[in-house]
Structure formats: structure tokens, C-alpha cells
Amino acid sequence: MKYTFAALAACAVLATPALAQDLPQPVKARQGQFNILALNLGILGGMARGTVEYDADAAQAAADSLVAVTMVDQRAMWPEGTDMESIDGTRALPAAFENVEDVVAKWEALGEAAVAMQAAVGDGQQAIGQNMGAIAGACKDCHDDYRASE
């Protein structure tokens, strides 16, 4: 029992550097917002693909959440020294930090696509599918330039 505890404690200590809580707060914040986006896109995407039954209320709530997240101002989330060359645990390329204005512009483009989704989801499954492309395009536009492959 004692050994198990000691081993667990050692594991916890060794594992700590890899855990997210050690990332700088702006990195945790930006990764958190991307996770909320992914979670809600999953709800909408499932309905668009037909793997989840269309539910107008759930779709609206997911689209509203997308819009809410995209309203979060980005300027505090991309401080110098938080790119993948500087720290572990992020795939943000240094280019993002040299072009923060462009990152913000691309985020705003995502916001516009989210607003279009918000207005359309009530019209049914097909309307979700028609608006997924624009959101995916906005994600790609930014990842193409500013996020490294795994």
C-alpha cells in the first residue's frame, strides 16, 4: 500500500510537467475556447451527417454557443513567448505571433460564419450542413497558416 502510494505520488510528480495546468493562462484560455467550439461543432456536425437526430433546440443552443465563443476578444490570448518553439503543449506557430492582427481577422471571419449558422439552424438538418462548410473554411484558413501538424 505504502509502495503503491509512493509510486502514484512519483507518477504524479513526473507527469505534472505534461499536464495542461502548467501552461500559461493565455494558452489554457485559447485552448479552452477551441475545445468549446469543437464540442458544439460536434453536436451540429452529428446532425448534419445524420448520425444524431435533428433537434432544433439543441442545434440552436450549440450555434448560440459558437457565436458566444467567437465574441471573446483574442488580443489577450496571443502574448509573445507562447508559441510552439518557446513552450511545449501548443502547436501555435511563431507566425501567429508575428501576425496577431491577421489572427484576429481570421477569428472574426469565424464569428461571421457562426452568426450565419445561428440564423439558419432552426430551418432543419440541411441548413446545418449548408453552413458547416463556411465554418470549416474559417478553421482551415487559420490552421493552414498558424497551427503546426501533429
Next chain:
Amino acid sequence: MRRLLTLLIPVAIVAIGIGLWLTAPSRVDAARFDGLTGAADRGEAVFTAAGCASCHHAPDAEGEAKLVLAGGQPFPSDFGTFYAPNISSHPEAGIGDWDLEDLANAVTRGVSPESQHYYPAFPYGAYAKITDQDLADLWAYMQTLPADATPSRAHDVGFPFNIRRSLGGWKLLFFSDDYVIEDIPAELERGRYLVEALAHCAECHTPRNALGGLDTARWMGGAPNPSGRGTIPPLTPDELTWSAADIAYYLETGFTPDFDAVGGHMAEVVENFAALTKEDRDAVAAYVKALPPLSE
């Protein structure tokens, strides 16, 4: 001693002669294309599937500007940095003065109109399997794209890789116009053509040996990113557990099954696949699901 030399010299000359003969650029038989007429509208789909613009557009081009094939994007590798050349329709800076035979030699043999070898950063090992009709259509389409006068940038490749003739030896070892996955049911043939030929997926998703040849025994087994940062994921079914529908949806939208979104150079690949038909995306997914697992 003298007798030995008189014996060795002809042997050396013959050896050099055989070496030069073996490494000489081989050209396509132009008669292959007699009677073929290219159609630009069909060629656009070939161009998109082959991802020509993804490497040959200018480094910061967006949207429609990606069809200006001015070149200039850097491709770092263990052998140096390659710069995609200008392949726009400009007669001097690009390939505007080529004909279909020149394109076929370049794309399917890796040989320039001046009979020089191209570096295999240009995926002619995959393109070698392109059909003659697709080549004719591709050429018809490429001639409709805009001209750009930006000169091609010289590759930054050190000795001995800067000796182009040595690429003849590389081709002897690693160039083949055979498919890697043979004996495939007819319904997987379109997917195989897209994956192994046009979309040249293996160029990144299959590991390479010390000389830069694809390790076909570990076909689509994932590889280090040639940029030196990160890895490119494996596609074999023991590693990639997505369903065929997941793969097709990813190629259409760029969303993974847990709705992370595509990044890096793969974002350009998804952009291309999104512009192809659902049938083609489904064909790719079916081929990927049929890949032999790595452990075999």
C-alpha cells in the same frame, strides 16, 4: 602493370558507359498521345486531385490567387531545401512554351524538356501512373491558367545531391510506375488511383529510407514531418480507426470525428478534396480502409 592498366581502362570505360546509360533520363513515347484531345473542364478535376496548386502557388497566396502557379514555396528536407518552380503559363518564367509531351515527361518521368532529371520532391513517382487521357486533360486545363513572370528560385541543395545525374541512380533504385497495393477489387481501383497516383498521399504518409526512397513495406505507416517538426499520422487501419464515412467527411470539411479541424499542409489537401465529388472522397476512404495493417 602495364598489362593490368590496358585491361582496366577499357573495363572502366565500359563501366562508366553503362553507368551513364543506366542513369540517362528516359522519355515517354510521344506517339502515346496521338489522337488524344484534352478537355480543360475535365482537366480541372485532375489538377485539383493532383494538388498541383497546393505546392506551386506563391507562398502567401489565398483563394483564387492559388491558381497563379508562380512557385516559390520552400520544401525543407534532409537533402536541402527545394523551392517549387514557376509552372504558370508564362512562356519564359513558366511552362507556357511546353507541349503535352513535355508535360508527360515532367510529370510521369521526372524529366525536363532539356532532358535533366527533376528532384523527387516533385512526386513523379506517384504521377507516373496517371492515364494518358488525364494528362491530356490536365495540360488543356493548365494552359488556361494565368501567366506569371516570377522567375523560379534555385534549390538550396548541397553536394553530392546537387549533381542531377545522380538522380538517375535514385530513379533506378526507387522509381516505379507500378501500384504498391496490387490485386485489388475493381471497386477500389478509383480510390487507389486517387491515393497512389493523383493525390500522392504516400509522399508524406509513408516513411522514407536514408536515401529518400519510400519504404513501401511500411506503406502509409506515418512518417516524421520533413519540415523537422512533428509527425505525419499513419493511415493504416490498425492506427487510423475512423470509419470510411469519417474519412470522407474529413476530406470534405476538414473536421476529425471529434471536431478538431485540419491544419498544416493537410488543410490544402482537404481544400482540394472538398472540390472533388462525393464519389471520389468515398473512393479514397474505401481504399484507406482496405490498406494492409502495418503489423502484417
